[in-house]
Amino acid sequence: MARNAILAGATLVIVGIVVTIASDSESVTSLIPAFVGAVFVGLGLLARAKPDLNHHVMHAAAGLALLGVLGSLGSAVGRGSEGWALVAQLATVVILGGFLYLAVQSFRAARLAREAGPA
Template identity: 35%
Template sequence: MTKFSIILGIIFILMGLYSYFGISSESVTALIPAFFGVPMLILGWLGLNEKYLKHAMHGAAVLTLLGFAGTVGGLIKFFKMLGGAEMERPAAVTVQAIMAILCLLFLIFAVKSFIDARRNKESNSN
């Protein structure tokens, strides 16, 4: 999960920078993916140390939960846009949808990892 966290952090940073400098530098909100990417990258890096692994990955899971909660509306708008609805800023909707999907994927893998870790711990203690 640490490598996934690091990769996701880098992707979010690149998405934020591309959104701001490549698509629209009108608002600092275009950098929101980067604002999530930096702590995600740091948490992944901290998780490389076994001493901090559990706390770092739980922190990353909480961060992606917040990221998903904040971007799920963009995912809904994205599907409406695919259905033909006009959106004011389609590029922003697309970035939100990508971020929502990536956050959801991380959450699914994190929960699976936490369950597997608990099962391994229980089977090793018996």
């Protein structure tokens, strides 16, 4: 999961930078996906550096992904975003939604393996 967090984070950083450049935006809000992505990269690197904390770090990443999905959806629907802002919000929903799905699958598999006990 650490690798998935790093990949999702790097993708969000790229989305934030591309949208900011393409939209010629001078607002820091266009970089929100990049800031969120940087946090995911950091969490992924932390999970790799401290394997004993992987469980907790990936749960934090999953919680952040859920907040990111809900925040991006709420902003896209609530404000009626359009243009590059909508592209960034939808990309964030897809990337973080995919990460969240993979995280839940991983947590579920780990729990089933733990409950099965030693083979």
